Amino acid sequence: MIVRKPLKLDCGKTINNFPIAYETYGSLNNKKDNAILVFHALTGDQYVTGINPVTNKDGWWSHAVGPDKSVDTNKYFIICANIIGGCMGSYGPGHQDPDTQKIFGTNFPVITINDMVNAQYNLLDHFQIKKLFSVIGGSMGGMQVLQFVSNFPDKTKTAVPIACSSSHSAQNIAFNELGRQAIAADNNWNNGEYFSKNISPDKGLAVARMAAHITYLSKKSLQEKFGRKLQKREHLKFGFDADFQIESYLRYQGSIFVDRFDANSYLYITRAMDYFDLPGQFKGNLSDAFKETKTKFFIISFTSDWLYPTQENKDIVIALNAIGADVGFVEIESDKGHDSFLLDVPDFLKALKNFLEKSYSDN
């Protein structure tokens, strides 16, 4: 859809007539009270489940979303939009600047989680939905959940922020900066102007992806899955090819990522994550972000997630409890690190399903 209403961004600039690419799953009921807005994470997109037409692989949340799954497409109407700043159809640095007729590149305005959420709010008008049944997201998607409820306290019945934080930590900023510097170190990046030259900073983007990928997995899961296993060889080769399976795996993750992702979008989205500081929007008091809301929260963290550890998720619970908000919380036992929310982790999928079903039956 093209958003006609001007949107004033946090940076001060205003954008107009910009596209938001979205997908829907399931059917909106007559009462229009079964809609769930799913927010995607850094490298996600609108193709939540089924086959992603760009990658020809399963959508990023196929474990959780589908008929009879936790987010049940037989029951709910699921909407997911590519975030602005992204590279899967929504307005981003790969679009043309209407003022210059050139690809934006780094002339695209720096966006924030708040901007992303405000842009996606237009989907409610688009579908004439007065109140969502839920907003759900993991990682950066969880940040959008928090920001959404803060901005629109009476626009969703429930909210499920998963494996996230209300404020990006120094370590997480550091890892994002590492990714940005890897992209900037690639000569092909050319200060963001690579479209016109038909080149792209694939090597730098692959390194950024490798760095991020390590942070998504736990030390234990890497050890159990890869350990020191060799890659299609019986002995060390005493060279710099990928001797170990973990090396080969990381290289592969880097190489497939560049086929589906734009380096400039990677810069913009990581920047938005780093800028996210919801308590900072309320003079340091996170509770104030939610003081208007009657939304029912369910917060989920994972034991082995060291990127968004349980404590950072609990801080949100504490802030909500402090104002007597309706909040549930569960820490799921999982060895799979931050990626747990994307994987087949039965305890997690059950907890999510139960929360939604129970809340929906109260409708």
Added chain:
Amino acid sequence: MIVRKPLKLDCGKTINNFPIAYETYGSLNNKKDNAILVFHALTGDQYVTGINPVTNKDGWWSHAVGPDKSVDTNKYFIICANIIGGCMGSYGPGHQDPDTQKIFGTNFPVITINDMVNAQYNLLDHFQIKKLFSVIGGSMGGMQVLQFVSNFPDKTKTAVPIACSSSHSAQNIAFNELGRQAIAADNNWNNGEYFSKNISPDKGLAVARMAAHITYLSKKSLQEKFGRKLQKREHLKFGFDADFQIESYLRYQGSIFVDRFDANSYLYITRAMDYFDLPGQFKGNLSDAFKETKTKFFIISFTSDWLYPTQENKDIVIALNAIGADVGFVEIESDKGHDSFLLDVPDFLKALKNFLEKSYSDN
């Protein structure tokens, strides 16, 4: 010194007449029983304490080594050599290949921790030392300590492996591979042949350093030191300059590193670390690595070290206990992550001092 004796490397090649650059501190006593061989870590060098003439900054272990310090230069004779594969004078990829008269680059043989230790063993002959008082090292230096005792079970009275592991974990291989890929992604790397072109892969090497640097610090210490503090500004700039102090800090760490370190050496040394698997040298039984030794061990780990966590250090203690070896162990409470062993951590410095003094007085 030039090592005249041929050294057969693990890769099968033999090196001859190769240089080892070393420094000494304190004086060797008449009985020659007060010598300590200190092994440096990945980016360390032979300049343990005092002013490093290359960087004009304090040596890397100035907190621990000096008059009346833990490793007391009034009492002990300290020797530290640049590892082979390094870039501070010992034989490495920046040296000339005697066969081709060209700089080795990636034609330098891939070396191992075992090769490093065997090369440095020549220092004992050089100083006519029959038995060292101690071998000490942190991180990759600790790996050398373990390998030294395994190779030369009667050549040191004591051994202090600090913040290390007997076998490089999948996560640590992953982070090293990330660094190597960052260097390889820099066009200036040119498959290791950059000397002849008077260029160097500084951008890639800086990214590798940033990645490693994040792993040296704990999440908590980054949060306490940097948090979300801005760098010389009151508000976010909505751009890609370093808004946050942590970004500025990482960029600085990357930029100063390239002035003192060679990218090819970074590849070789990280490879040696990844190849390190002491139990693997003994069919999986770490105890067998030490079954000959009467060396007295003191193993030190740090609570917040997530790169070489306490458990990996304890595994060494367990293997030594299994054969009734003389081993002490302490886990030091510190928020400073893996870097703790390089920093002013009083409990650590005291423990190290006490162990050495007690062992020395038994002489």
